[in-house]
Each structure stands twice: as C-alpha cells, then as structure tokens.
Amino acid sequence: MSVVVYIETSEGKIKKSSREAISYGAALNSGEVVAVCTGEATDEELQSAGLNGAARVMATNEPLATAEAAASALAQVVSSSGADMVVMAKSSGSGVIAGRLAIKMDAGTVPNVVALPDTANGFRVRRSIFTGNAFAVVEVKKDKKVLIINKNTVDIKQDGGQAAVERFSPELSEVDNKVKVTGVDQATGKVLLPEADIVVSGGRGLKGPENWGMIEELAEVLGAATGCSKPVSDMGWRPHSEHVGQTGIKVSPTLYIAIGISGAIQHLAGVNSSKYIVVINKDEEAPFFKAADYGIVGDAFEIVPKLTEAIKAVK
Amino acid sequence: MKILVCITHVPDTTSKISFTDNDTKFDKTGVQFIIGPYDDYALARAMEIKEASGATVTVLNVGTAETEPTIRKALAIGADDAIRVNAEPVDALFVANQIAAIAKENNYDMILMGRESIDFNGGQVHAMVGEMLNIPSISPVMQLDIEGTTAKMTKEIEGGKEYLEVDMPFVAGCQEPIAEWRIPNMRGIMTARSKPLNVVEPVSDESGTAVVKFELPPPKGAVKLVDTVEELVDLLKNEAKVI
Ligand SMILES: Cc1cc2nc3c(=O)[nH]c(=O)nc-3n(C[C@H](O)[C@H](O)[C@H](O)COP(=O)(O)OP(=O)(O)OC[C@H]3O[C@@H](n4cnc5c(N)ncnc54)[C@H](O)[C@@H]3O)c2cc1C
Ligand SMILES: Nc1ncnc2c1ncn2[C@@H]1O[C@H](COP(=O)(O)O)[C@@H](O)[C@H]1O
Numbered sequence: 001m002s003v004v005v006y007i008e009t010s011e012g013k014i015k016k017s018s019r020e021a022i023s024y025g026a027a028l029n030s031g032e033v034v035a036v037c038t039g040e041a042t043d044e045e046l047q048s049a050g051l052n053g054a055a056r057v058m059a060t061n062e063p064l065a066t067a068e069a070a071a072s073a074l075a076q077v078v079s080s081s082g083a084d085m086v087v088m089a090k091s092s093g094s095g096v097i098a099g100r101l102a103i104k105m106d107a108g109t110v111p112n113v114v115a116l117p118d119t120a121n122g123f124r125v126r127r128s129i130f131t132g133n134a135f136a137v138v139e140v141k142k143d144k145k146v147l148i149i150n151k152n153t154v155d156i157k158q159d160g161g162q163a164a165v166e167r168f169s170p171e172l173s174e175v176d177n178k179v180k181v182t183g184v185d186q187a188t189g190k191v192l193l194p195e196a197d198i199v200v201s202g203g204r205g206l207k208g209p210e211n212w213g214m215i216e217e218l219a220e221v222l223g224a225a226t227g228c229s230k231p232v233s234d235m236g237w238r239p240h241s242e243h244v245g246q247t248g249i250k251v252s253p254t255l256y257i258a259i260g261i262s263g264a265i266q267h268l269a270g271v272n273s274s275k276y277i278v279v280i281n282k283d284e285e286a287p288f289f290k291a292a293d294y295g296i297v298g299d300a301f302e303i304v305p306k307l308t309e310a311i312k313a314v315k
Numbered sequence: 316m317k318i319l320v321c322i323t324h325v326p327d328t329t330s331k332i333s334f335t336d337n338d339t340k341f342d343k344t345g346v347q348f349i350i351g352p353y354d355d356y357a358l359a360r361a362m363e364i365k366e367a368s369g370a371t372v373t374v375l376n377v378g379t380a381e382t383e384p385t386i387r388k389a390l391a392i393g394a395d396d397a398i399r400v401n402a403e404p405v406d407a408l409f410v411a412n413q414i415a416a417i418a419k420e421n422n423y424d425m426i427l428m429g430r431e432s433i434d435f436n437g438g439q440v441h442a443m444v445g446e447m448l449n450i451p452s453i454s455p456v457m458q459l460d461i462e463g464t465t466a467k468m469t470k471e472i473e474g475g476k477e478y479l480e481v482d483m484p485f486v487a488g489c490q491e492p493i494a495e496w497r498i499p500n501m502r503g504i505m506t507a508r509s510k511p512l513n514v515v516e517p518v519s520d521e522s523g524t525a526v527v528k529f530e531l532p533p534p535k536g537a538v539k540l541v542d543t544v545e546e547l548v549d550l551l552k553n554e555a556k557v558i
Contacts, residue, residue: 010473010474066451067442067452067453068445068451068452071446091473092455092471092472092473093472093473095431095437095438095439095442095454096438096441096442096445096452096453096454096488097442098439098442099407099411099437099438099439099440099441099442099443099445099446099452100442100443100445100446100452102408102439102443102523103411103443103446103447104446107523108406108408108523108524109407109408109437109439109523109524110524111435111436111437111438111439112436112437124527126530128436129434129435129436129529130326130332130433130434130436131433131436132532133332133531133532134332134334134529134530134531134532135529135530135531135532136526136527136528136529136530137526137527137528137529137530138524138525138526138527139524139525139526139527140523140524141522141523141524141525142523175449175450175451178450178451178481178482178485179451179453179479179480179481180479180480180481181477181478181479182467182478182479182480183477183478184472184475184476184477184478185475185476185477185478186472186473186474186475186476187474187475190474192473192474193473193474194473195473198557198558222558234491234492240457240471240491240492241471241473241474241475241476246328246352246433247352247353247490247491254557255551255555255557255558265328265329266328266329269328272532275555275557276551276555276557278547278551279538284540289538289540290535290538291535292538293536293538293539293555294538294539294540294541294547294550294551294555295538295539295540295541296540296541296542296543296544296547297540303544306544307544307547307548309544310544310545310547310548311548311558313548314548314552314558315558
C-alpha cells in the first residue's frame with residue numbers, strides 16, 4: 001500500500017529532515033511513496049524529492065498557513081491514494097499536524113520513532129521516551145499509522161530519480177482557517193538548530209551575551225547551528241529558539257560542542273542522542289564530562305578562539 | 316471565562332529512569348512525581364489570566380488515584396476545582412478521548428496544556444483534542460494574551476516566532492516564557508484540601524498503541540580528555556570523522 005510522507009520546506013528548500021522522512025517511507029518497501037508539501041517550493045525543488053524515493057509529490061497551489069489546513073490537505077491525499085501509513089519528520093510544527101491527522105484517519109500515532117518497524121508480529125516500532133533517556137517498543141493496534149521520526153533514524157537515500165509533481169487545492173473547512181497568522185519573525189540564511197549536523201552551544205560560563213561572538217565564529221567555520229542552556233535564554237542572552245534541553249529543543253547532531261555548560265540532567269536530556277559530544281569546561285568535575293566523548297578542561301575564553309583557528313587550518 | 320488546564324503526573328526531571336517486571340513497567344521506587352514542566356507553564360498562565368479577569372480554572376488529569384497529590388498541588392497553586400479521570404493513561408488517543416468528552420460537557424473558553432509530556436514527549440494530546448472538538452489547536456505557544464473573545468499568541472517556529480490571533484475556544488500547548496512557574500504557598504496548600512476533586516470514570520477504552528517493552532540506552536564509554544585544541548581537532552577529524 002502506498003505511503004504518504006509529509007514534507008516541510010525552509011526558505012524554499014525541502015528540509016533535510018523531510019528528505020530523511022521520504023527515505024524512511026521508501027525503506028518501508030510498502031508501495032508508492034507520495035510526498036505532500038503544503039509549504040513554499042518550486043516544482044523543480046519538489047521534483048528532487050524523487051532522489052530520496054518519492055514517486056510523486058502532491059503540493060498545494062498556495063502555501064497553507066495553519067496546522068489544521070495542513071492536516072486536512074494530508075487527509076485528502078491519504079484517502080485519494082489509499083495509503084495506510086503517513087510518515088513525517090519531527091519538527092516544531094509536525095506534531096500538531098500528526099495529532100489532528102490521526103483523528104481524521106482513525107490511525108495510531110507513534111512520535112519520536114528511532115528505527116524502521118518490525119512487522120513480523122503485528123506492527124512494532126522503537127521510539128524514544130523520557131526525553132531520550134529510554135526507549136519503548138510500541139505496538140500499533142490500528143490499521144492506519146502515523147509515524148513521526150527522529151533525526152538520524154535512516155540514511156538519506158540519494159539514488160532515486162525525479163518525482164512527478166502535481167498541484168492541488170485542498171478542500172478546507174471553517175476550522176482550518178480560524179487561526180490568523182499576523183506576522184513572522186524568523187532568521188534567514190541560518191542553519192536551523194533541530195536540523196543541524198553540528199551544534200555549538202554555550203552556557204552561563206560564558207558570562208554574558210557580549211561573549212557570543214566566539215561561539216558564532218566557531219559555529220561559522222563548522223557550518224553549525226548555535227544553541228544555549230536554559231538560564232542563558234531565560235536571561236535573554238540568546239533567543240528562546242536556541243534553548244536546548246528537556247524543556248527546550250531536543251537536538252541529535254553528529255557533533256555537539258558544549259562550552260561553559262555544567263551538564264545538568266535537564267540539559268543532557270536534550271542532547272543525549274547526539275553522536276559525539278565535546279565538552280569545554282574549566283571545572284573538571286562538571287557533570288557534562290561524564291556524558292562526553294571528548295573534553296578539554298580549561299578556560300573557554302582561551303580555548304574557543306584557538307579551536308576556531310585550528311579547525312580553519314584543517315578545513 | 317472558563318479555563319481547563321490538563322496536567323500530567325510525571326517523574327521529577329532529575330529522576331533515574333529504570334524499569335521492572337521484565338522491562339514492561341516503569342520503576343517508581345524512590346521517584347518523586349511532579350506536574351509536567353510544560354503543564355506547569357500552562358497552569359501558571361491560567362492563574363495570571365484568572366487574576367487579571369476573574370476566570371475559573373479547572374485542572375484535569377487522566378490517571379489513577381496515585382496522581383491525587385499532584386492534582387492537589389495544582390489546586391494549591393490556585394486552580395478552583397479538579398477532575399480526575401480514573402484510568403491508567405494508556406496513550407495519547409486514550410487520554411484525548413477522555414479530555415474531549417469532559418470538554419464537550421463543560422464548554423471551556425480555552426483548554427491549556429503543555430507542549431508535550433516529559434514521559435512520552437508526544438506533543439499529540441492537544442492536537443487530538445482540538446480535532447475531536449473541531450476547534451483550533453496551537454503549539455508550542457510562548458505568549459498568550461486575551462483581548463475580549465480573541466487570543467493573541469506567539470508560537471515558536473524553527474529559528475523564530477509566528478504571531479497569530481484566534482477566537483475562543485481553542486486548545487493551546489504551552490511552553491516558556493508564557494509565564495513563570497508558581498510554587499504553592501501555605502494558604503494555598505491549606506485551601507487546596509477542601510477544593511472539589513471530582514473523580515469520573517473513563518468514557519471509552521479506545522487506544523491506538525500499546526507498549527510491548529521498555530529499553531535503556533547502552534552506557535556511555537569514558538570521556539577522552541585532551542590538553543590541546545590540536546589533539547581535539549585530530550580526534551574529531553580522524554577518529555570520529557565528524558569535521
Ligand atoms: C524542570 C526543569 C527543567 C529544566 N530544563 C532545562 C533545559 O531544557 N535546558 C537547560 O539547559 N537547563 C534546564 N534546566 C536548568 C538546569 O537544571 C541547569 O540549571 C542549567 O542547565 C544550567 O545551565 P548552565 O550549565 O549554563 O549554567 P551553570 O550550571 O551555572 O554552569 C556553568 C558552567 O560553566 C563553567 N564555566 C564557568 N566559567 C567558565 C569558563 N571561563 N570557561 C569554561 N567553563 C566555564 C562552570 O564550570 C559551569 O560548569 C531545567 C531545570 C528544571 C528544574
Ligand atoms: N494523562 C493526562 N492527563 C491530563 N492531561 C494530559 C495527560 N497526558 C497528556 N496530557 C496533556 O497533553 C499535553 C501533551 O501531552 P503528550 O501528547 O503526551 O506530549 C501534556 O502537556 C498535558 O497538558
């Protein structure tokens with residue numbers, strides 16, 4: 001049966017996490033993968049979803065502004081394509097769409113999926129729980145399923161062809177247009193934190209917002225996103241969208257560099273699925289070292305600029 | 316104005332997570348339970364709205380009798396009354412069915428929840444309830460102001476914020492900095508004892524998923540400490556191969 005994959009775009013480009021979701025849909029080997037896009041993208045960009053395994057892309061004529069409308073558009077494609085499975089990447093907006101869609105489709109949802117399903121005995125899939133501190137194997141009891149996948153769950157497939165792009169205007173109901181978006185404030189040209197392969201994060205050890213220049217320079221040479229600890233965003237040194245941890249953004253980069261962050265359990269909860277963790281802290285007893293792969297004990301103000309230079313030298 | 320705040324009863328954020336019964340049950344031994352941190356933000360914002368405009372605030376939890384101390388804490392913080400749906404919260408669909416049934420009977424002007432629970436981290440219940448009631452659901456909300464019958468909100472999006480307006484009723488999943496967490500005071504704790512806590516039975520036993528077993532991640536190896544940035548760059552480049 002066909003698989004519907006919801007894809008998101010950022011500045012007109014298909015997000016990497018969405019390419020991973022398409023690859024996941026293709027790896028299910030269940031049938032045609034139909035990607036659905038309700039964001040802003042050209043036909044040419046959408047065709048490239050084929051590389052990752054999509055046969056077709058159904059894109060709305062106009063970008064849809066609300067989660068309600070996106071869920072309605074998805075439900076229509078699910079029903080016209082006869083799909084019994086929807087896959088989407090975890091993002092700040094996808095959870096709400098998945099929850100609404102699950103009710104429309106009468107599906108079971110599994111968020112935070114970290115592996116492909118095991119279909120030997122019913123439909124079982126592994127997901128993370130307790131903010132990355134544990135996993136659960138979950139059985140979906142409904143015929144239809146909505147899976148929200150975490151980053152780095154499958155390798156991104158790159159060897160497909162071009163997808164056929166079809167535009168449509170979904171039928172929307174009153175509730176789909178009740179939320180009026182009155183403005184957007186979004187940084188452009190920056191690596192998005194949840195998408196980033198490398199994250200450079202700073203904590204209270206950096207003493208003040210004026211010292212973030214060296215964090216940004218290090219991030220720049222690495223092509224990384226910047227993050228921070230909760231007190232740093234609480235004090236307004238950095239925006240809330242950079243706050244990493246249990247009550248902030250959960251990241252799973254291949255490399256997380258923590259500078260002047262003590263490593264409180266609530267911060268670690270947001271970074272524990274990183275592949276490699278580097279800690280720079282002047283206190284050798286800082287708990288973060290226990291969660292790290294590599295570390296330097298010392299003063300960040302001395303080490304970080306040197307590290308930036310050393311990386312430049314090998315790049 | 317009538318506000319419903321849905322709260323979870325979850326292990327304290329510093330709890331050690333472990334499992335019993337052949338990895339099929341969460342081990343509660345020695346674990347402190349708290350109101351979910353995001354739910355606590357929702358409750359704190361509800362209290363501010365109540366203080367500014369005289370709303371009534373009802374808290375709701377789907378859980379067994381052991382969640383009552385957590386519900387009493389929400390009453391001590393200032394909620395007017397509470398409802399407990401007497402059932403193990405099996406999954407998001409199960410919980411959403413119970414909340415939607417109660418909301419249909421009571422016509423709340425807004426339903427505030429956390430952006431996600433910290434045990435199952437699904438971020439699903441608010442969206443499901445919104446769909447079941449055919450009203451908008453917005454999450455994660457970092458600012459919420461009421462003007463007449465309209466709410467003005469700031470929602471977090473990746474790398475920034477979206478500003479929006481929506482008429483009541485709606486469901487919102489809250490996160491910081493929507494309000495400051497509140498701590499109950501002595502008077503609150505005293506009065507909480509006599510506030511109504513109504514226990515109702517679940518309306519449906521439908522759920523979408525079931526946990527087969529729990530697993531813990533493999534233990535982390537020891538950190539490699541180095542003295543110079545050159546050694547670090549060498550490890551990142553040649554051992555981890557991440558730069
Ligand atoms: C319910 C709850 C939820 C929470 N959620 C989160 C969350 O999501 N994310 C989060 O981050 N926190 C969260 N917290 C807060 C958390 O408990 C810690 O207080 C917080 O993470 C500490 O931030 P920090 O490491 O930046 O600051 P600190 O703990 O003050 O640590 C600063 C570190 O910098 C080091 N340092 C100082 N100077 C230098 C220097 N010159 N060079 C190098 N190192 C230096 C120090 O040795 C120290 O280790 C939460 C707390 C609660 C109760
Ligand atoms: N058992 C429950 N009882 C009451 N509210 C709940 C329950 N489970 C989840 N919620 C609410 O739904 C929000 C999102 O939960 P979740 O979908 O599990 O991430 C939580 O922050 C709570 O506000």
